[in-house]
Amino acid sequence: EDKVVQSPLSLVVHEGDTVTLNCSYEVTNFRSLLWYKQEKKAPTFLFMLTSSGIEKKSGRLSSILDKKELFSILNITATQTGDSAVYLCAGDTGNQFYFGTGTSLTVIP
Amino acid sequence: DTEVTQTPKHLVMGMTNKKSLKCEQHMGHRAMYWYKQKAKKPPELMFVYSYEKLSINESVPSRFSPECPNSSLLNLHLHALQPEDSALYLCASSQEQGGGRSYNSPLHFGNGTRLTVT
Numbered sequence: 001e002d003k004v005v006q007s008p009l010s011l012v013v014h015e016g017d018t019v020t021l022n023c024s025y026e027v028t029n030f031r032s033l034l035w036y037k038q039e040k041k042a043p044t045f046l047f048m049l050t051s052s053g054i055e056k057k058s059g060r061l062s063s064i065l066d067k068k069e070l071f072s073i074l075n076i077t078a079t080q081t082g083d084s085a086v087y088l089c090a091g092d093t094g095n096q097f098y099f100g101t102g103t104s105l106t107v108i109p
Numbered sequence: 110d111t112e113v114t115q116t117p118k119h120l121v122m123g124m125t126n127k128k129s130l131k132c133e134q135h136m137g138h139r140a141m142y143w144y145k146q147k148a149k150k151p152p153e154l155m156f157v158y159s160y161e162k163l164s165i166n167e168s169v170p171s172r173f174s175p176e177c178p179n180s181s182l183l184n185l186h187l188h189a190l191q192p193e194d195s196a197l198y199l200c201a202s203s204q205e206q207g208g209g210r211s212y213n214s215p216l217h218f219g220n221g222t223r224l225t226v227t
Contacts, residue, residue, distance in 0.1 A: 034215050042218040088151055094207040096165060097216055099151035
């Protein structure tokens with residue numbers, strides 16, 4: 001059975017802290033791993049990772065994939081209150097996307 | 110604003126009503142999806158259309174009926190819903206179904222329709 005597990009389930013940090021969110025997956029015919037940020041409504045796309053060991057970066061956010069160990073991490077440095085959201089990862093089978101339960105991040109001033 | 114547009118944003122309906130949710134994208138994507146999301150849960154796949162044909166139905170009850178009139182439009186017809194069907198309904202699209210052959214086809218979500226069944 002395809003499965004995507006995220007940890008921690010929730011996290012509270014202070015502004016300026018660095019956080020690491022984890023995503024492990026067991027997905028049949030794995031093709032890529034995606035990260036999304038969801039505030040009140042639509043999940044917004046962050047990264048799509050297909051190759052092991054290649055870091056993708058966007059500003060203070062970065063992510064990397066380990067296809068041997070079947071996991072990915074999302075790092076956020078110098079967190080801001082605007083980073084407060086649920087972060088979802090999804091495994092892509094080439095047929096559909098399986099979402100993890102998400103990590104709820106709260107950044108307090 | 111997202112490039113996938115959903116209407117209405119909010120919908121309240123009784124258990125005997127018939128209503129429809131609408132979704133539109135103009136990115137030339139050939140795959141469109143309906144997801145259901147309950148509070149504090151991840152999006153749960155309902156249906157996938159690929160090239161206007163139903164590709165996946167995740168054993169969704171028949172009171173939910175999808176329709177893809179053309180490659181840009183996706184509807185979800187609702188009839189005789191139950192209160193437990195209250196949720197955020199998200200439409201999404203991607204260039205091709207799943208990640209696509211080019212490995213560069215993430216899901217793009219609309220803002221969703223918040224549905225309440227009374």
